[in-house]
Amino acid sequence: MPTTRGDGGSSNPSAGTSAVTAPRKAKSADSATRRRLIEATARLMRDEGYAAATSRRVAAEAGVKQALVYYYFPTMDDLFVEVLRAGADTALERMRAALTDDDPLNALWEINSDARVTSLNTEFMALANHRKAIRAELKAYAERVRDIETAAVTVALRANGVDLDEYPPVAISMLIAQTARSLCNENAVGVTSGHDQLRAFAERQLSRLAIPPEPQRRTR
The missing domain is CATH 1.10.357 (Tetracycline Repressor; domain 2)
Incomplete structure (x- = not known):
């Protein structure tokens, strides 16, 4: 008969896997967002000049919220x-x-x-x-x-x-x-x-x- 963990944890072996993969997915999403911001900035600089690459324009070009620009780049x-x-x-x-x-x-x-x-x-x-x-x-x-x-x-x-x-x-x-x-x-x-x-x-x-x-x- 399976025993119950005193801390209320699950005995399901897949629970540990989910805990490990979640940060990996978040890290992958972070990398993708950073890359989109970098690529968007490069496009604006090439097409319109560096003065056009403001945080607002970069965010719009990358399709993200403006706050994310400063989240990834202080x-x-x-x-x-x-x-x-x-x-x-x-x-x-x-x-x-x-x-x-x-x-x-x-x-x-x-x-x-x-x-x-x-x-x-x-x-x-x-x-x-x-x-x-x-x-x-x-x-x-x-x-x-x-x-x-x-x-x-x-x-x-x-x-x-x-x-x-x-x-x-x-x-x-x-x-x-x-x-x-x-x-x-x-x-x-x-x-x-x-x-x-x-x-x-x-x-x-x-x-x-x-x-x-x-x-x-x-x-x-």
């Missing part, structure tokens, strides 16, 4: 930092992949030609002029990106026997990134004069510095 700076970190993680993964790409130089050109990423970075640059927390985070991210881009360019130039003193990898990586981003920024405001010619010129130069294809083995 200040808007905290939210902006998380948006920057989320974008940085994705961008750094793409940058690292460029190190093993068949054509690292072209890979970097394509990455920096992504208008969505460039527009968000531009907003963070503007925001960093007014927020110290953003400035420090952006500086750390930019330095990591430059290190990875320089490494990718170094791999490509060495493989092609290019003189690294004549063509410093960090200088080449900066020319690639800054030129591509400049084209994106100008295009965003409708300035396209000379873009086709500059892209064609850049692509010709990159092809000259690219890793040469492996020689095909002769079959006997």
Whole structure:
């Protein structure tokens, strides 16, 4: 005959399972809400500029109550930092992949030609002029990106026997990134004069510095 617990607890083994899974579900819901707020902020910044990303607009875009913004992020700076970190993680993964790409130089050109990423970075640059927390985070991210881009360019130039003193990898990586981003920024405001010619010129130069294809083995 089953005994009854003195504390009034149930002898049903499933009761313990429910107690364990409930916090897990709550944690999962918390993560989903945080992600929605971060994604909503990024969309507003890309589409309308960082000034549009107020707690009220972010909440409306994410489909939650405004109070939840400050529940998950004590200040808007905290939210902006998380948006920057989320974008940085994705961008750094793409940058690292460029190190093993068949054509690292072209890979970097394509990455920096992504208008969505460039527009968000531009907003963070503007925001960093007014927020110290953003400035420090952006500086750390930019330095990591430059290190990875320089490494990718170094791999490509060495493989092609290019003189690294004549063509410093960090200088080449900066020319690639800054030129591509400049084209994106100008295009965003409708300035396209000379873009086709500059892209064609850049692509010709990159092809000259690219890793040469492996020689095909002769079959006997």
